[in-house]
Amino acid sequence: MEGVLHKWTNYLSGWQPRYFVLDGTVLSYYDSQEDVGKGSKGSIKMAVCEIKVYTADFTRMDLIIPGEQYFYLKAVNAAERQKWLVALGSAKACLADSRSKKEREISETEDTLKSKMSELRLYCDLLMQQVHKIQESAQPLQDSSTPDVEKMNEASSLLKATCNTFINTLEDCMKIASVKISPELLSPPESPVAHVTSTPLRRVKRSVSHSGVVPPDRNAEINNLVQPPKGSITVMRNLEEMAAHRASRRTRSPVGNKTPDDSFAAQPENLLPPSQSVQDESASSANGE
Incomplete structure (x- = not known):
């Protein structure tokens, strides 16, 4: 519904004619009918407003959103106000019915x-x-x-x-x-892990009675699998480990039977790097001179 209603503007201008258009549940007003396509000067939603009817003035009706918005309106006559009241009440009732239906x-x-x-x-x-x-x-x-x-x-x-x-x-x-329930909640989300691993992961099952400690024989098997084969590969050893190894062999050997390792282990200077031995010899010769 649409038509002309008088709207209260202020104390200087008083009641001014405005062109009102009821579109669905929204009531908008314009300066004139020619300004309908140019944008409204204001609007009010019938879903949240209250309709107040005056019994003393048969042309007066107010649309109020408490604490926010007020439309003070007057129709041309009582019959015109009745038409607007029916239209505005129907718009508000239809919205209430739709919500109650849902x-x-x-x-x-x-x-x-x-x-x-x-x-x-x-x-x-x-x-x-x-x-x-x-x-x-x-x-x-x-x-x-x-x-x-x-x-x-x-x-x-x-x-x-x-x-x-x-x-x-x-x-x-x-x-x-x-x-x-919404359809998107029925289907589980796609896991991002599927795009990361192309091959299935291998799971290791452990019994409840397993203590988690690897036995020595199993540890040796694992080391043999991990270490590369010792063919022509040069193995680097620490000098301290070599000295300790030869010392342990010397203690295990019988007394009186010296092995070549005993003579080698008895001379700790032989364990020094070649450069340090040469420096010690040169230093001793210099002191002798």
Whole structure:
């Protein structure tokens, strides 16, 4: 709806005619009808405003957002005000109905889901009872060695019908849940690890009784696997390790039987680097001179 209404501006200008346009739930006003396409001077949402009607003045009505916005309006006559009141009230009522309809749909969905869950619990109890009946009918009677076949068939048919009803009710619950839950939440997010590792990772399983300490024999096997083969590769050794090794061999050898290693180990000067031995000899010769 659209038309001319008088709007209160200020105490100097008083009531001024403005052209109002009701578009959906938004009421906008312009200086004139020609300015409709140029942008409104102001607007108010009917969803949050209150409509005040004056009984003393049949042309007066106010649109108020408490503490924020006030539209003081006057129609040309009482009939025109009545048309505007019907249009503005309908816009506000339609919005309220739409929101209440959405709320009703949500509440109805929740109630339906609750009732379906109650049915599932009931059918679950029935299934347990019918399975118990089948177990009883499968046992042979006291006066005969064969079970009651007729009773078993009856219990089996009831169990089949209950299972079908249980499955149908469960499908209804899944449908209701899928409507309430957004689709993006139903599918798990893609893991970024899949783009990093192209080959599957190898997992090592450890028993609960494993202490976590590697035994010496296993440690030696691991070192043999890790170390490269000793073919023509030169192995660098520390001089201190060589001296300790020869000293240990000397202590293990019998007394009186000296090996070439004993004479070598007995002379610690032989363990020094060649450059240092030459310097010591030159220093001793200089002192002798």
